[in-house]
Amino acid sequence: MDVREIVAELERYLGPDAAALSLPPAAFTSPELWERERERVFGRSWVLVAHVDELAEPGAYVALSVAGEPVVVVRGEDGVLRGLSTVCRHRLMPVVEEGSGRTDVFTCPYHLWRYGLDGRLVGATHMKRNPAFDPSACRLPGFAVEEWQGFVFVNLDASAEPLAPHLRRIGEDLVNYRLPELTQVAGWTEEWHCNWKVAVENAHENYHVMGFHPETLQPTTPGGAETRVRADSPWADSMRVRYAAPLEPVVLDLTEEERAHLYGFFVFPSGSLAASGDMVVWLSLIPSSLDRTLVRGGVLMPTAMVEHQDRDTVRKEAEAYAAMINAEDRRGLEAVQRGAASRFGERGHLSPKEPGVLLFYRSLARALCREDADYPGEL
Ligand code: FES
Ligand SMILES: [Fe+2]
Structure with a gap:
């Protein structure tokens, strides 16, 4: 068929x-x-991914694959829950393994580029002499996140209608x-x-x-x-x-x-x-x-x-x-x-x-x- x-x-x-x-x-x-x-x-x-108790502290995250898309949901230092693609902007390595935990920064295991909890690039070694590279424009793509009565949902369509x-x-x-x-x-x-x-x-x-x-x-x-x-x-x-x-x-x-x-x-x-x-x-x-x-x-x-x-x-x-x-x-x-x-x-x-x-x-x-x-x- x-x-x-x-x-x-x-x-x-x-x-x-x-x-x-x-x-x-x-x-x-x-x-x-x-x-x-x-x-x-x-x-x-809107895909249910976690209960908010798992994401209570700043830096708490849950990383998973949503239909093959590597995704992390993380609570920022500012208390905001964010959904991010974990695919490194350098050469595609997911910056965090699937699972849950707490971190201050996502460090890509491949060449150690570092991303803040809001997805912004905060460090990349040996990149200064590439004039084409603008670190301030480099960040992990964001997804939509909604919390409903303690349940955390993520939507890969960043402009999705509210749930x-x-x-x-x-x-x-x-x-x-x-x-x-x-x-x-x-x-x-x-x-x-x-x-x-x-x-x-x-x-x-x-x-x-x-x-x-x-x-x-x-x-x-x-x-x-x-x-x-x-x-x-x-x-x-x-x-x-x-x-x-x-x-x-x-x-x-x-x-x-x-x-x-x-x-x-x-x-x-x-x-x-x-x-x-x-x-x-x-x-x-x-x-x-x-x-x-x-x-x-x-x-x-x-x-x-x-x-x-x-x-x-x-x-x-x-x-x-x-x-x-x-x-x-x-x-x-x-x-x-x-x-x-x-x-x-x-x-x-x-x-x-x-x-x-x-x-x-x-x-x-x-x-x-x-x-x-x-x-x-x-x-
Ligand atoms: S692939 Fe992430 S730093 Fe190179
Ligand atoms: Fe059953």
Whole structure:
């Protein structure tokens, strides 16, 4: 299937009576579609990259690949969060390795050119005798950065429209979870060997819980649980899954509805949050290449809940729990990627228990083929 055929199939998801079918398998393996996604999806979308607790101090940074683009998000001495390309202006070496940390300056490992936290060149040795070189005009390109209720997003399109207006309804839904007062107690970065869409479509449904998470999640949110979804904008949709039994949060003052449901929120293409009693978990599924996905996430809790506990113990418990769930998804999704490469793979019929998957496909189709398409609202 060539890329034009894949895109034509995707466009059908935008029609009024789109069939509830999974993506063509080639959508997960096509290098041409991946090139198109790099440009039309990741070249101009808000990608969730961190929680602000990771970037609290001046000089704190998170460096990662966003669809093959080396990016760093860093807090400057002036307190401003910035997104920068890490590609050295001399001869292309990324000036910082992927990962997180703290620094006063980015020193390129190749010939030691140095850049300030705002991207400006602050030093380059043995360059004075090249009259064509103007150090004052030399700087790392900047990207757009937006912080929304503690979540940090980056957009490779420096002139992108703001994200916050698209998240207004989600913000209202989350008022009782008091996002700005939550603290990150644990975080992780993993790499999964699958196409990013394999991971994102999985996050958009609870149906797989009976298969991938029979002992961990199935008792609380069974795969057959009542599931409702809502699309607010091409960039934002959400999912509500009824718990087997209501939760009893100890710190947050939640309504009966909130105690009875797991709420999932999605910011296309990569970001998601799950609000569950006294806990919010964020997860971002960011491609680094066609078949590699960076999985960054964290567990947030009300400060009041953890202030009398040993932070290390809380962190270890939360990390161990997340690692268990992530391992279950990872094992399954890496197998799905192998299935997607089979010559005998075909599109399949979706269950009414996975309506969120179709919302994701619509956002994808809109980004890749028809930006003027409208949205269905509640399903
Ligand atoms: S490539 Fe960075 S200093 Fe030469
Ligand atoms: Fe899962």
